[in-house]
Amino acid sequence: MIQLLKIELYKIFKRPRTYISFGIITAIVLVIQLAMLSDGKSFLGFVMSGVNEQFDIQGNVLNGYLVTYIILQSLLIHIPLLVALVAGDALAGEAAGGTLRLLLTKPISRAKLVLMKFTSSFIYTVLLIIWLAIVGLFGSLLLFGPGDMINLKSDAFVMLLQHDVMWRYMMAFLFATLAMTTIASLALLLSAFADNSIGPIVSTMGIVVVITILSNLELPLFDKIKPFLFTTHMIGWKGFFDDPVPYGAIGFSALVMFLYTVVFLAATIFYFNKKDIKS
Amino acid sequence: MRKLLGIWVVCMLVATSGIKAGEADKLFYALRTKVLTVKDYTADVRMKIDINRMKIPQLKGTLFFKSPNKMRLERHGGLSILPKKNINLTLSNLMPAGNVTVIDAGSAVIDGKKVRIIKVIPEDDMGQIILSKLWIDEANMLILKTETTSRNDGTIAMDLTFGKYASYALPDHVTITMDVKDYKLPKGITMDYNDTPPPPPKDPKEKKPKTQKGTIQINYLSYTINKGIPDAKFADKE
Numbered sequence: 001m002i003q004l005l006k007i008e009l010y011k012i013f014k015r016p017r018t019y020i021s022f023g024i025i026t027a028i029v030l031v032i033q034l035a036m037l038s039d040g041k042s043f044l045g046f047v048m049s050g051v052n053e054q055f056d057i058q059g060n061v062l063n064g065y066l067v068t069y070i071i072l073q074s075l076l077i078h079i080p081l082l083v084a085l086v087a088g089d090a091l092a093g094e095a096a097g098g099t100l101r102l103l104l105t106k107p108i109s110r111a112k113l114v115l116m117k118f119t120s121s122f123i124y125t126v127l128l129i130i131w132l133a134i135v136g137l138f139g140s141l142l143l144f145g146p147g148d149m150i151n152l153k154s155d156a157f158v159m160l161l162q163h164d165v166m167w168r169y170m171m172a173f174l175f176a177t178l179a180m181t182t183i184a185s186l187a188l189l190l191s192a193f194a195d196n197s198i199g200p201i202v203s204t205m206g207i208v209v210v211i212t213i214l215s216n217l218e219l220p221l222f223d224k225i226k227p228f229l230f231t232t233h234m235i236g237w238k239g240f241f242d243d244p245v246p247y248g249a250i251g252f253s254a255l256v257m258f259l260y261t262v263v264f265l266a267a268t269i270f271y272f273n274k275k276d277i278k279s
Numbered sequence: 280m281r282k283l284l285g286i287w288v289v290c291m292l293v294a295t296s297g298i299k300a301g302e303a304d305k306l307f308y309a310l311r312t313k314v315l316t317v318k319d320y321t322a323d324v325r326m327k328i329d330i331n332r333m334k335i336p337q338l339k340g341t342l343f344f345k346s347p348n349k350m351r352l353e354r355h356g357g358l359s360i361l362p363k364k365n366i367n368l369t370l371s372n373l374m375p376a377g378n379v380t381v382i383d384a385g386s387a388v389i390d391g392k393k394v395r396i397i398k399v400i401p402e403d404d405m406g407q408i409i410l411s412k413l414w415i416d417e418a419n420m421l422i423l424k425t426e427t428t429s430r431n432d433g434t435i436a437m438d439l440t441f442g443k444y445a446s447y448a449l450p451d452h453v454t455i456t457m458d459v460k461d462y463k464l465p466k467g468i469t470m471d472y473n474d475t476p477p478p479p480p481k482d483p484k485e486k487k488p489k490t491q492k493g494t495i496q497i498n499y500l501s502y503t504i505n506k507g508i509p510d511a512k513f514a515d516k517e
Binding site: 052053054055056057058059060061147148150155156157158159160161162164242243 | 332333334335336351352354356357358359360361362363459460
């Protein structure tokens with residue numbers, strides 16, 4: 001099993017495109033950090049205009065913790081694409097390269113192979129989130145310094161003391177890992193259906209984009225289906241920046257995403273076990 | 280005879296109220312003089328801001344005040360939040376300056392203490408304060424409660440508790456109640472995580488209040504009084 005996992009990880013990390021994801025994350029984070037360094041005050045002025053009208057807030061508002069929050073808010077919409085780049089290629093890439101049939105001649109079950117593909121995609125996802133934490137959180141703290149964090153919600157203003165923020169970020173990154181694992185399992189499922197990599201990657205993004213739009217549309221028509229869409233729960237990491245932390249809601253969101261992951265993975269194993277491998 | 284008695288009663292009432300108004304005048308000016316003896320102070324404070332839709336933890340810091348209207352909270356590297364009002368939230372600033380008309384409004388009891396109530400109307404029409412109502416502990420010459428109606432900031436009420444700095448009319452604990460406007464940001468910017476089910480649709484006829492009451496509680500742990508604070512301390516800093 002370990003040997004198989006090592007081989008799968010080797011396959012992932014020998015491809016240059018794997019590192020493109022890390023490069024993209026670094027580039028986006030740097031762009032946001034530079035934008036905040038040069039024009040962050042006017043951005044904050046706009047976002048906090050409602051509060052600034054009535055309150056005089058002094059101190060380092062634009063600190064590393066707030067900048068990281070802005071980065072995560074912008075980036076966690078795009079990371080699914082980067083996860084899909086690898087997970088969507090896991091089975092379909094082998095089929096496209098003509099190596100899948102050869103791989104299945106080895107004495108391993110198809111279920112084990114799917115599980116190893118999933119585990120290697122999961123490890124890649126974890127590394128991607130760790131990298132995001134390094135360049136996003138620690139990079140922003142270096143550039144902007146620490147401080148009390150302000151979390152602006154549409155109808156509330158939450159202030160968190162500096163010593164009370166770091167654990168929230170750790171939990172948020174943990175939650176983001178779960179959310180991205182759900183995306184990885186979806187991409188792996190679509191990868192099992194296809195014989196080329198582009199289809200699963202594009203389909204995964206298509207599904208994520210469409211249901212993200214449904215999750216964010218403030219229309220009563222969608223209110224009933226929203227709780228069942230995993231994209232509704234993917235932003236559950238934000239709950240850790242509320243006071244008090246809505247552990248019940250976050251737990252429910254985590255459970256929904258875990259169930260989606262299990263269902264996607266089970267469906268992948270079920271389909272792949274029956275699939276007629278022709279290449 | 281009845282007419283004469285009536286005229287006498289009216290004269291007595293006018294005379295008594297005149298005396299009372301005179302006493303109230305003296306009381307107010309004496310109190311204002313006492314309050315204004317504090318030109319500046321630095322105080323270690325603990326502040327709790329309790330305003331609907333604002334979740335702010337208890338803030339510890341140093342509050343700087345310089346007469347007549349400079350105030351700043353410093354939090355040793357942390358963020359400081361103070362209400363942006365045209366009049367700041369100190370006793371000296373909530374008492375009208377200049378010539379005033381003082382009206383005796385009777386008496387009441389606060390925490391078992393008999394207090395005199397006076398209403399103070401500034402003669403200056405252009406000032407921020409329209410009317411101040413003060414609850415005064417005459418025995419100790421302290422203001423235990425104020426209710427100030429301002430031109431732009433609504434009504435600001437202040438409940439004060441005094442301790443070892445009573446001789447300077449500086450409180451140990453103050454609860455400020457004031458009007459706060461509601462605010463909203465587009466969800467497209469914030470992308471909120473909805474941890475509660477959406478509220479039922481509201482009746483469009485139902486008018487939403489534009490302002491709400493908020494309270495700020497300040498515990499003054501210690502004061503350094505009249506030692507001089509440079510104006511630069513109150514300049515806007517990032």
